Amino acid sequence: MIRQHDSIIVHTLGRFVIPVVQIFGLYVLFFGQYGPGGGFVGGVILGSSMILSVLIFGHDASRSQIVKKALHADGVGLLIFAGVGGLCMIGGGEFLNYANLEIPGLETASRRSLGIVLTQIGVAVDVAVTAISIVFSLSAEEIIEDSING
Amino acid sequence: MIFPFEIPLLLLLLVTAAGAILVKDLMSAVLLLGTYSFFLSLVWGWFGAVDVAFVEAVVGAGLGTVLFLLTLFGTAPKDTRLHRPPPSLLTLIVFPLLGFLLLYAASDLPEFRDPSSPASVHISPTYLEQSYQDTHTPNVVTAVLMDYRSLDTMVETVVIFAAGIACILLLRRQVK
Numbered sequence: 001m002i003r004q005h006d007s008i009i010v011h012t013l014g015r016f017v018i019p020v021v022q023i024f025g026l027y028v029l030f031f032g033q034y035g036p037g038g039g040f041v042g043g044v045i046l047g048s049s050m051i052l053s054v055l056i057f058g059h060d061a062s063r064s065q066i067v068k069k070a071l072h073a074d075g076v077g078l079l080i081f082a083g084v085g086g087l088c089m090i091g092g093g094e095f096l097n098y099a100n101l102e103i104p105g106l107e108t109a110s111r112r113s114l115g116i117v118l119t120q121i122g123v124a125v126d127v128a129v130t131a132i133s134i135v136f137s138l139s140a141e142e143i144i145e146d147s148i149n150g
Numbered sequence: 151m152i153f154p155f156e157i158p159l160l161l162l163l164l165v166t167a168a169g170a171i172l173v174k175d176l177m178s179a180v181l182l183l184g185t186y187s188f189f190l191s192l193v194w195g196w197f198g199a200v201d202v203a204f205v206e207a208v209v210g211a212g213l214g215t216v217l218f219l220l221t222l223f224g225t226a227p228k229d230t231r232l233h234r235p236p237p238s239l240l241t242l243i244v245f246p247l248l249g250f251l252l253l254y255a256a257s258d259l260p261e262f263r264d265p266s267s268p269a270s271v272h273i274s275p276t277y278l279e280q281s282y283q284d285t286h287t288p289n290v291v292t293a294v295l296m297d298y299r300s301l302d303t304m305v306e307t308v309v310i311f312a313a314g315i316a317c318i319l320l321l322r323r324q325v326k
Binding site: 033036041045 | 201208216221283286287301303304310
């Protein structure tokens with residue numbers, strides 16, 4: 001059980017830093033096609049920002065509720081990734097061959113680019129939720145059962 | 151004359167690695183390990199592997215340190231000093247021998263940035279030449295990971311998912 005940190009410096013800095021880290025995580029996630037970065041690093045940065053908010057404001061703070069809700073998304077990232085592969089099969093091609101994504105008005109290379117973005121989002125969600133859930137199971141006694149049972 | 155910054159970097163790497171092993175306190179060892187990861191990410195960046203450097207900095211120096219510290223606070227809140235027995239004679243013989251063997255094998259590796267090394271002539275030129283036309287993705291690493299090798303990446307994601315589930319199941323506390 002992590003309680004709220006009692007230093008006002010940590011609170012003020014946390015309020016300033018956490019949104020910046022989240023924006024940077026999204027930037028890394030979506031800029032991974034043009035520079036260094038990608039789904040894995042973006043997901044870890046997004047997860048770290050949520051872990052930071054739990055470490056600073058405690059488990060019971062109102063802004064930690066959304067982090068607890070994020071625990072329910074375990075497996076959603078994998079579902080997105082495999083779902084993109086399934087859509088490719090519905091489009092009439094091989095599993096994860098993004099050229100078969102059925103989107104009108106896009107040429108083959110743009111379809112593959114879009115497929116890369118979607119699967120990177122899947123990886124990012126999976127990694128972020130895994131990082132949060134490991135931290136929660138390391139730090140909390142009954143928080144996981146609470147958030148799952150009601 | 152350009153100052154060779156690689157030598158202090160590798161020296162710092164060695165010092166932090168040795169410090170993380172030799173230090174007497176678990177907390178200091180964890181923090182030194184984070185510092186080691188940070189210097190290692192600088193080394194990856196120096197080699198030109200920016201994506202790997204990014205992951206090393208975020209996971210090794212950031213998330214790994216947090217996980218280690220949380221484990222430390224959850225297990226031994228008071229006494230984190232290490233009681234380390236002196237190494238046995240076998241360790242003192244085997245590990246220098248292993249290190250010598252690895253260095254001996256490393257001398258046979260191809261030259262760094264060698265365009266005719268086996269790794270650079272097999273399939274890398276195809277990726278470098280065609281990945282932009284194929285996928286409209288300027289970052290070749292992302293194109294290879296997410297498009298040409300997407301099934302591998304998906305199984306990697308499965309591994310991460312399984313690791314998270316295993317952590318939840320193993321670390322779950324019983325509720326009364």
